[in-house]
Amino acid sequence: MLDNKKNIIGVFDSGLGGLSILKYFLKELPNYHYYYLGDNARLPYGSKSPETIYQYTREAVDFLFKAGCNLIIIACNTATAQALRRLQTDYLPKYYPHRRLLGVIRPIAEEIANNKNSKRIGVLGTKATITSNAYEIELKKIKPSLKVISQSAPLLVPLIEENWLNRPETKMILAEYLRPLKKQRVDTVILGCTHFPFLYQEIVKIMGKKVFIPNPGALVAKSLKDYLNRHPELGLKPVKKPVRKYYTTDNPKLFKDLAERFLAEKINTLKQVRIEAQK
Ligand code: DGL
Numbered sequence: 001m002l003d004n005k006k007n008i009i010g011v012f013d014s015g016l017g018g019l020s021i022l023k024y025f026l027k028e029l030p031n032y033h034y035y036y037l038g039d040n041a042r043l044p045y046g047s048k049s050p051e052t053i054y055q056y057t058r059e060a061v062d063f064l065f066k067a068g069c070n071l072i073i074i075a076c077n078t079a080t081a082q083a084l085r086r087l088q089t090d091y092l093p094k095y096y097p098h099r100r101l102l103g104v105i106r107p108i109a110e111e112i113a114n115n116k117n118s119k120r121i122g123v124l125g126t127k128a129t130i131t132s133n134a135y136e137i138e139l140k141k142i143k144p145s146l147k148v149i150s151q152s153a154p155l156l157v158p159l160i161e162e163n164w165l166n167r168p169e170t171k172m173i174l175a176e177y178l179r180p181l182k183k184q185r186v187d188t189v190i191l192g193c194t195h196f197p198f199l200y201q202e203i204v205k206i207m208g209k210k211v212f213i214p215n216p217g218a219l220v221a222k223s224l225k226d227y228l229n230r231h232p233e234l235g236l237k238p239v240k241k242p243v244r245k246y247y248t249t250d251n252p253k254l255f256k257d258l259a260e261r262f263l264a265e266k267i268n269t270l271k272q273v274r275i276e277a278q279k
Helices: 018-029 048-068 077-095 104-114 127-132 134-142 156-161 168-183 194-205 216-230 250-263
Strands: 010-015 033-038 069-074 101-103 119-126 149-152 188-192 244-248 270-272
Touching: 010 018, 010 048, 018 033, 018 250, 033 048, 033 134, 048 069, 048 077, 048 101, 048 127, 048 188, 069 077, 077 101, 077 119, 077 127, 077 134, 077 270, 101 244, 104 134, 119 127, 119 134, 127 134, 127 149, 134 149, 149 168, 149 250, 156 168, 168 194, 188 194, 188 216, 244 250, 250 270
Parallel strands: 010 033, 010 069, 033 244, 069 101, 119 149, 119 188, 244 270
Antiparallel strands: none
């Protein structure tokens, strides 16, 4: 039994990056209610300690559950890597036993590990995601023979949040981060940070067309579709007039400008919020 019947899917990211995941939810599963929360005020998560990332993520998740979400997708790789498991085992059963919390690393890793042409896999992520080894662990759980080369790319997130997508400085830094992956002749690159798909064209240009670079949003949307089919008890059903609400912990004007550009659609409901755990 659900303790709330609001029928909403929550999507959380440390900032705007999760919009690269939400974009595919809106495309593949448009008839659901979505609440998006970006913790822009405290971004970047990727250079913070595991404990801080856990606390921030818990506060964010708490906010979305209180707002009425039945299911939350932690769209942030960093938060998934450092907080998801602990939240699922310590927090969820105690405070929200009938709600669900999912991350992005497992569905992406599953899809890639099962792709027969992916043998040498490059993972690009924040410092916290790369240090957690979460991708390598998940990939090798499915296929131990995989070679995984991980590279952290800490400077990219602030550049993307500043909308420096086409600046020569950004391209130069990106090329520097991709160099070790090229040198190791990876056949696949996992964009293990929600911000990186915004640099997709440039990454393809540098790595070459032969390297498989799947869009994480598409993989996660596919997995969410499956999940919803398998879990009718969550009461998440398509509706005729879906509601989309956006929340940010920082300046809403800045969020709106960039988010509308990233999503290529208008944002009508946007609120600045303070989030703090009340549990
Ligand atoms: N969105 C986060 C991720 O997917 C990275 C941004 C940050 O460092 O806060 O890892």
